[in-house]
Amino acid sequence: MTDKMIEVNGLRKRFGGHLALDGMTFGVHSGRITGFVGPNGAGKSTTMRVILGLDRAESGTALVGGVPYRSLKRPLTHVGSLLDAGALQPSRTARDHLLWLAHSQGLGRNRVEEVLEQAGLSAVARRRAGGFSLGMRQRLGIAAALLGDPWALLLDEPFNGMDPEGIVWMRGFLRSLAGQGRAVLVSSHLMGELQGTADHVVIVGRGRVIADSSVAGLLARASSGLVSLRTSSPEAAAVLTGAGASVREAEDGTLTVTGLTAEQIVSALSARGIPFAEVSAHRATLEQAYMDLTRDAVEFRAAEVSR
Amino acid sequence: MRAEWTKLRTVPAWALALPAAAVIIVLFGLFPGMQGSCGKPGSATECKPTTGPDGVEVRDSFAFAYRTLDGDGSITVRVAALTGELTDGPGLVPWAKAGLMVKDTTEPGSSYAAVMVTGARGVRMQHDFVHDKAGRKTPLAWLRLTRAGGTIMGEESADGTQWTVVNRVQLPDLGRSVVAGLFVTSPQHAEEDSNTFGVKGARGGPSQATAEFADLAVTGAWQGTQWTKQHIGGPGNGPGQGDPAGGQPGSQELTLTGSGDIAPAVTGAAGVGTSITTTLIGTFAGLIVVVVVGVLFASGEYRRGLIRTTLAAQPRRGRVLAAKAAVAGAAGFVAGLVAGAIVVYAGREVLQSNGVFIPAVPVATELRLIAGTGAMLGLTAVLGLALGMLLRRSATAITAAVVAVILPYLLAMTVLPTAAADWALRVTPAAAFAIQQSAVEYAQVANVYTPVDGYMPLSPWAGLAVLVAWTAVALSGAYYRLVRADA
Known part of the structure; x- marks a missing residue:
């Protein structure tokens, strides 16, 4: 399970005149959760559909475990996916929905009961899926994705519509799946949802990858050096400048320092x-890092539209 | 395939609709609201129809002037005149018949061969009710019938000297002694009424014909010298009953008036009873149900994007389509088969207990009706599925399917003129209704052969083939769209 991965290489796809994918390239490694983040319309869902063989790319390749998805014999035993939790026949029960999927993969009824249990749906298995809340549908979608015990999972916006309890459950669940050595790709347009969940993030905008980095690396880059402190001494600024920092003074005696770590200061x-008092380093959030990175893409898009 | 079956059966509405389709067909079939006179007091002979040598139900009713012929011999005559009378005045129906006949016995339904002139169909040689061969197209002629063992030869001549063989036929059932002589008969007059938009019907009535025979001559061992006149097959249906009359015994001239028909029994306007197909009248309603299920089985995938889940589970799209088609087709087939089996057997009981005459049909025909109904429902479900996959919208696809399959049938059965109805039942998928026809059309039997009376323009299998072709076209379109487009 360890050496398998999803590889996306140079995908390009056009919808009408709009370039949806513009050389999308990244990899999803096993044993960790890869966040797939970008503004709406950045090409996340399209990329996932191309990986799953649902949409055809004009050029580029998408391989799962080294082969195209379409060539897999029992695909759900390789890659589990959740694209749209609402893709259900409303009058079919949750159990029956999983049952036909199980039959399509040569799996039995036992496996259906197992995933219902895992997703916490056993109690409502006999209810019609049409009456489910969005959160329950997400759970059903997760159950369907797990049905074939796949080594990779593709989840499109799985946090959508979940209550806080559900989000906590989902995070823990995804962590445990990655802990079992599975490759997990989770898309979201909100970076905050992935903070504390994803190990790695692929940030996309306008159909291409803007950043592809570990979460720790991304944070380190984004927090590169803002430290603020309060002091009553007029010499402080000069001392710190002498130590190689650049200092901005506010009227209330607050100094904002860049170039030195808090410890050095x-x-x-x-x-x-x-x-001095109140030395605090600005720990950037993933959200800020993401905003910084995607600002260009979003602004450019806005400019493009207003033109 | 198993997955698609699970899909079909786990949507309660669909799982219920298929048995419902069968039930609807059965209900229509068992309550046709048809009453007949058979089995009631004063029942007509039509209720226990005569059967011919091949077991085919026949009409065998004519005026006969005969003598017994032992062994081989021949009889020659000139038909000098043939006139007729309809209910509303003089007139000769096209299939009025006058000529010579050799018949096993005077019992209706016994084996025979006859050469004759007809009202408008020229000289014919017919035998054993269902066989017919045309001679010259002339209203009057010299006729000769020669028996040699089991072989009967019919000849005609314009002048009594130059003879042409019309046909030679074998009558294996013929005894050594046979009855032979002159006959006249005239079938029910029937024509289609109001052949425009509007209520369809046929009008007609009894007719009779009178023939003047001359130059009567025989060779061989004929018993007696008197020609016995008898109306075979009970009273005819002519005005003033065909009383064999005229002519002096032993003379060379004879006038005979008769009414009736010597032909296979047909159902419909000019026939008696109704065909077993009547019990399948509810098929169109069953088709509507299966077509809706078929469409929804496909369009349900698109309504909420379920198709992506389906194709993620089975990326080979042709297989998905094939599995869906197989499941829908099989489900429809079974529903039709069950309904057909119940309705053909139970429906006949009901009709017969209501006193409606239903001609017997061979077991093979019954099986064709039952399996054909299954095939119709199965194919129509697949057609609905294909249209659903092709058009992706339930309402559009259901409309298209109903317009293609059921509407032409309903229109043809009600308001369309016969010519238009025939075309509608030839080119549209509704042609498949032909597989349900059980009435046999005989060129030599005057009747109104229209779809309404159960006479479809195409043969059973050709009709079904039309539906198969349409289904194949729709499936190809569905396949093309499924494989080419992004899901």
Whole structure:
């Protein structure tokens, strides 16, 4: 299970005159959760559909475990997917929905009961799916994705419509799936949903990858150096500048420092005996990092539209 | 395939609709609201029809002037005149017949061969009710019938000297002694009424014909010298009953008036009773149900994007379509088969207990009716499915399917003129209704052969083939769209 991955390479696709995918390239590795993030219309869903063989790309390849999805004999035992939780026949029960999927993969009734249990749906298995809330449909979609015990999972906006409890459940669930060595690709247009969940993020905009990095790396880059402190000493700024930082002074005596870490600042000031208080490093959130990265794409799009 | 079957049966409405389609057909078939006179007091002979040598139900009613012929011999005559009378005045129906006959016995339904002139169909040689061969197209002629063992030869001549063989036929059932002589008969006069838009009907009535025979001559061992005149097959249906009259015994001239027919029994305007097909009258309603199920089985995939789940589970799209078609087709077939089997057997009981005469049909025909109904429902379900996959919208696809399959049938059965009805039942998928026809059309029997009376313009299998072709076209279109387009 460890060496299999999903590889997307140079996908291009056009819908009418609109370029939906513009050289989309990234990989989804097993054993970790890869967040697939971008504004609406960035090409996330289209990419997933191309991976699953539902849409055809004009050029580029999408391979799962080294082969095209369409060549898989029992695809759900390789890749489980949840594209649209609402894609259900409303009058069919949850159990029957899973049952026909199981039959399509040569799986039995037992497997259906197992995934119903895993998704916490056993109690409502006999109810018609049409009466399900969006959160319950998401759970049913997850159950369907897990049916074939696949090594890879593709989930499009699985947090949509979930209540806070559901989101906590989903996060824990995805973590445990990745912990079992599965490759998990989770798309979202909200970076916040993925914070504390994803190990790796692929940020996309306008059909191409803007950033492809570990979460830790992304945070480190985005938090590159803002530290603020309060001091009553007029010398502080000069000292810190002397230590190689650039300093901005606010009227209330707050200094905003870049170029030195919080630890370096504390030791520099302490050595001179300068009093200070409230040293705080700005830990960037994923959300900010994402906003910084996608601002260009979004702004460009807005400009393009207004033209 | 199993997955698609699970899909079909797990939607309660669909799972219920298919048995419902069968039930509808059965209900229509068992309550046709038809009453007949058979089995009631004063029942007509038509209720226990005569059967011919091949077991075919026949009409065998004519005026006969005969003598017994032992062994081989011949009889020659000139038909000098043939006139007729209809209910509303003089007139000769096309299939009025006058001529010579050799018959096993005077019992109706016994084996015979006859050469004759007809009202408008020229000289014919017919035998054993269903066989017919045309001679010259002339209203009057010299006729000769020669018996040699089991072989009967019919000849005609314009002048009594130059003879042409019309046909030679074998009558294996013929005894050594046979009855032979002159006959006249005239079938029910029937024509189609109001051949325009509007209520369809046929009008007609009894007719009779009178023939003047001359130059009568025989060779061989004939018993007696008197020609015995008898109306075979009970009273005819002519005005003033065909009383064999005229002519002196032993003379060479004879005038005979008769009414009736010597032909296979037919149903419809000029026939008696109704065909077993009548019990399948509810098929159109069953078709509507299966067509809706077929369409929804396809369009349900598109309504909410379920098709993506389906294709993610089975990326080979042709297989998905094939599996859906197989499941829909099989489900429709079984529903039709069950309904057909119940209705053909139980429906006949009901009609007969209501006193309606239903001609017997061979077991093969019954099986064709039952299997054909199954095939119709199965194919129509597949056609609906294909249209659903092709058009993707339930309402559009259901409309298209109903317009293609059921509307032409209903229009043809009600308001369309016969010519238009025939075309509608030839080119549209509704042609498949031909598989349900059980009435046999005989060129030599005057009747109104229209779809309304159960006489379809196409043969059973050709009609079904039309539906198969339409279904194949729709499936190809569905396949093309499914494979080519993004899901």
